[in-house]
Amino acid sequence: MDGQQVRDWEARCIEEQPPACNATCPVHVDARGMIEHMAKGDFEAAFALFARVIPFPAIISRICDHPCESACRRNDAGGAIRIHELEKVCVSCGYEALPFKPQRSRDKKKIAIVGAGLSGLTAAMDLALKGHEVTLYEAQAWVLDRLTRYDRIVLPESVIAADLARLDASSIDLRLGAPLTNNGSGPELSDLIDNYDAIFLGIGPEPLPGIDGQLATTADGRIAIDALTFATSHPKVFAGGSQRYGAGYSPITSVHDGRYAAQSIDRLFQGASLTASRENQGSQTTRLYVNTARHAPAPPVMPRDPVRGYAHDEGIAEAQRCFPCHCLECVKVCPYLEHYGSYPKRYIREIYNNETIVMGQRKSNRMIDSCTLCGLCAEVCPEDLGMGEVCLSARQGMVEKGRMPVSHHDFALRDLAFSRSAAFTLARHQPGFHGSALLFFPGCQLSASSPDHVARIYDHLCERVDGGVGLMLGCCGAPAHWAARDDLFGQTRDEFRAEWERLGRPPVVTACSSCYRMFADHQPEVKIESLWSLLERVGLPGNANEGASVPTTLAIHDPCTTRHETDIQQSVRRLAASRGITLNELDGAGNTTCCGFGGLVQFANREVADKIVDRRIGQDDADYLTYCAMCRDNFARRGKRAVHFLDLVFGGEDPAARRDPGFSARQENRGRLKRSLLRDVWGEKVNEPTQDIELTVSAEVQADLEKKLILEDDIRQTLRHAESTGEKLVDAASGRFVACHRPVAITYWVEYTIEDGRYVVHRAYSHRMEVRRAS
Amino acid sequence: MTDKAVEPQLMCAKCNKPLVLGKVKASYLGNSFDVDLPHCPDCGFVYVSEALASGKMLQVEQALEDK
Numbered sequence: 001m002d003g004q005q006v007r008d009w010e011a012r013c014i015e016e017q018p019p020a021c022n023a024t025c026p027v028h029v030d031a032r033g034m035i036e037h038m039a040k041g042d043f044e045a046a047f048a049l050f051a052r053v054i055p056f057p058a059i060i061s062r063i064c065d066h067p068c069e070s071a072c073r074r075n076d077a078g079g080a081i082r083i084h085e086l087e088k089v090c091v092s093c094g095y096e097a098l099p100f101k102p103q104r105s106r107d108k109k110k111i112a113i114v115g116a117g118l119s120g121l122t123a124a125m126d127l128a129l130k131g132h133e134v135t136l137y138e139a140q141a142w143v144l145d146r147l148t149r150y151d152r153i154v155l156p157e158s159v160i161a162a163d164l165a166r167l168d169a170s171s172i173d174l175r176l177g178a179p180l181t182n183n184g185s186g187p188e189l190s191d192l193i194d195n196y197d198a199i200f201l202g203i204g205p206e207p208l209p210g211i212d213g214q215l216a217t218t219a220d221g222r223i224a225i226d227a228l229t230f231a232t233s234h235p236k237v238f239a240g241g242s243q244r245y246g247a248g249y250s251p252i253t254s255v256h257d258g259r260y261a262a263q264s265i266d267r268l269f270q271g272a273s274l275t276a277s278r279e280n281q282g283s284q285t286t287r288l289y290v291n292t293a294r295h296a297p298a299p300p301v302m303p304r305d306p307v308r309g310y311a312h313d314e315g316i317a318e319a320q321r322c323f324p325c326h327c328l329e330c331v332k333v334c335p336y337l338e339h340y341g342s343y344p345k346r347y348i349r350e351i352y353n354n355e356t357i358v359m360g361q362r363k364s365n366r367m368i369d370s371c372t373l374c375g376l377c378a379e380v381c382p383e384d385l386g387m388g389e390v391c392l393s394a395r396q397g398m399v400e401k402g403r404m405p406v407s408h409h410d411f412a413l414r415d416l417a418f419s420r421s422a423a424f425t426l427a428r429h430q431p432g433f434h435g436s437a438l439l440f441f442p443g444c445q446l447s448a449s450s451p452d453h454v455a456r457i458y459d460h461l462c463e464r465v466d467g468g469v470g471l472m473l474g475c476c477g478a479p480a481h482w483a484a485r486d487d488l489f490g491q492t493r494d495e496f497r498a499e500w501e502r503l504g505r506p507p508v509v510t511a512c513s514s515c516y517r518m519f520a521d522h523q524p525e526v527k528i529e530s531l532w533s534l535l536e537r538v539g540l541p542g543n544a545n546e547g548a549s550v551p552t553t554l555a556i557h558d559p560c561t562t563r564h565e566t567d568i569q570q571s572v573r574r575l576a577a578s579r580g581i582t583l584n585e586l587d588g589a590g591n592t593t594c595c596g597f598g599g600l601v602q603f604a605n606r607e608v609a610d611k612i613v614d615r616r617i618g619q620d621d622a623d624y625l626t627y628c629a630m631c632r633d634n635f636a637r638r639g640k641r642a643v644h645f646l647d648l649v650f651g652g653e654d655p656a657a658r659r660d661p662g663f664s665a666r667q668e669n670r671g672r673l674k675r676s677l678l679r680d681v682w683g684e685k686v687n688e689p690t691q692d693i694e695l696t697v698s699a700e701v702q703a704d705l706e707k708k709l710i711l712e713d714d715i716r717q718t719l720r721h722a723e724s725t726g727e728k729l730v731d732a733a734s735g736r737f738v739a740c741h742r743p744v745a746i747t748y749w750v751e752y753t754i755e756d757g758r759y760v761v762h763r764a765y766s767h768r769m770e771v772r773r774a775s
Numbered sequence: 776m777t778d779k780a781v782e783p784q785l786m787c788a789k790c791n792k793p794l795v796l797g798k799v800k801a802s803y804l805g806n807s808f809d810v811d812l813p814h815c816p817d818c819g820f821v822y823v824s825e826a827l828a829s830g831k832m833l834q835v836e837q838a839l840e841d842k
Binding site for chain 2: 362363365406407726728732733734749763766768771772
């Protein structure tokens, strides 16, 4: 994985962007965090978050002009959260703010603050906390003079006093009744400049008499102040508050000015840039996406006592109205992303760390191999970020470095090897033809699930399509692609290509949407069509559906590999309608989900695969209709009644009740399909292989073998080995034999008895570790 | 250590001997360790129970695959 690519992916996940309340607040109070605590009744934790940012929590909770509320996304669903009222009830509980503990400064500087309003006091407190020596000059005989103009009901004196206790506890040298002058009767700016390392002027909205000539001013006579850095024309002098923003008092803006002017002063002392990295300073808009339509409208809680504001219980109720704002659009729709408890930005970082780790466990291997690569996350992401791309890239890295855990994809790749072997592969023109107008490629999974349907639909195509329909049995290579085995994928493609060229490069018709995807994405020279579009053109088998008992209403599940293939989706819908079927849409074809097979998740992480299937099958009570054999069988495996489109065509008794054939039968069905086609279509004499070992496997044991990915063929090999060598154990108590065999890299164990010449399998299991008696 | 008789119900069918517990070599992905497992004292057929295969052994396999 390329580091720059990783950073680009990370930047596209917006979950860590601040919520609108926090972004809009000039000093970025974590209102969402506070409210989440309050919703749980933990007002003390909420207060701690507030007081961490706000130097005078009691005062601000009473008089903040709360721009946060106008940005609140609850506005779209019943009305903004009353954040200001929540802060008020939170602070009124009387929790103590953090004690005033200045840092130790190795390079203590002297700072003069002029004006003990909110901007000046904030700057003074912040700089004193940094360990600097702060002297505060105030013209009045008291601080916060402007606040005395508030109605005492809004801002009682006791509230101001509560906050000023912290100021009293500070080391700030407070000089009251000391106005800045220009006649020697009090401190003059030039004296301050001479005697201090930096000065902050928080002197209220009025022009300062005589300042002209000392500092650059605006047209209306106020000090010219840089809105980002709060610098004035003199390098040591900074200013802010209503001197900067003028009339229309905004307490929180004054706090903001004092805070960020103090940061500039600190930067000045450190010789750092005054302007660098301040993009997030002050009120901002946010990229965080919130789907407010998900939330039912709810009006704000009205306090029983409008003057006093919220009581404790009312505060909790209002706090519970907060969503809270998160994006997580992908996590909400994907059981895989939900399973690992986080969101893409963090996953991407974990995946990158997993790849670059030098020593130790690669803890994210299984997580990387648990993505279905279905693309739904990118579909719902406001920034089109797809985890499939990330995970596939990570898998490629793992394979290249020899770090891919062999157990994750081994079974699927052996199944692929079977589908590439002579046991299944076949490529022929239609009998009687020397060329093919079309080449039917049913794919390995429909052949594994419904071999009879493959034979019948091929027969139908041969009847309806002029010029001959060739047939090719084989694998498109999707499992190799999903496992990031580019070597195997390339070989599979080459094999297809050689046969396709031998047959004269005919247009290819696929029954499986994964094959369609693989050809469309990786074999651009192959002209490709889906079986469903073709059937719409040439018509369905005429006498079909006789005896099929399928409900007339079905819920349609589109395979994830057709997500953007609108033509195919529509063909299937029209074909279903022509059969008198009414379809329930799930989330629409574009937002379809994986059935749990995609990306080989079923093999790397059965738990996640099952969560994915279970969520999908729980969406509608109707039987499902799909047009991918693997989707149908996965639904059936988890107990959902489901039909493949060809079940509608060729029917039979209650096809929705058909069971998942299981992995052993899948391979057998493929082999049998090839043999039966050779016999029935091409008239060749092909014998069915005789079975030297007949197994008896109960349904319960069979289900267990499925989970353990043990094929009946593995069991036969093991029994053949044990019976031919005599190497086996016997349990004296039960009389059962225990056989063991390691054909290549997996040791299989089978517990069995022999009854009437049949081998009754009681259980089987396997491991990869090799054990031998120490020599 | 001396090999002692274990799981008396399991006999090696070929040698007609009860299995004994003793040192065997387990290896995976180029790592190997000695463990005590039941085996036939004559032919050396080593028995791995399902509990071991799906428990501790699987954990070690996975840890080694992720190393």
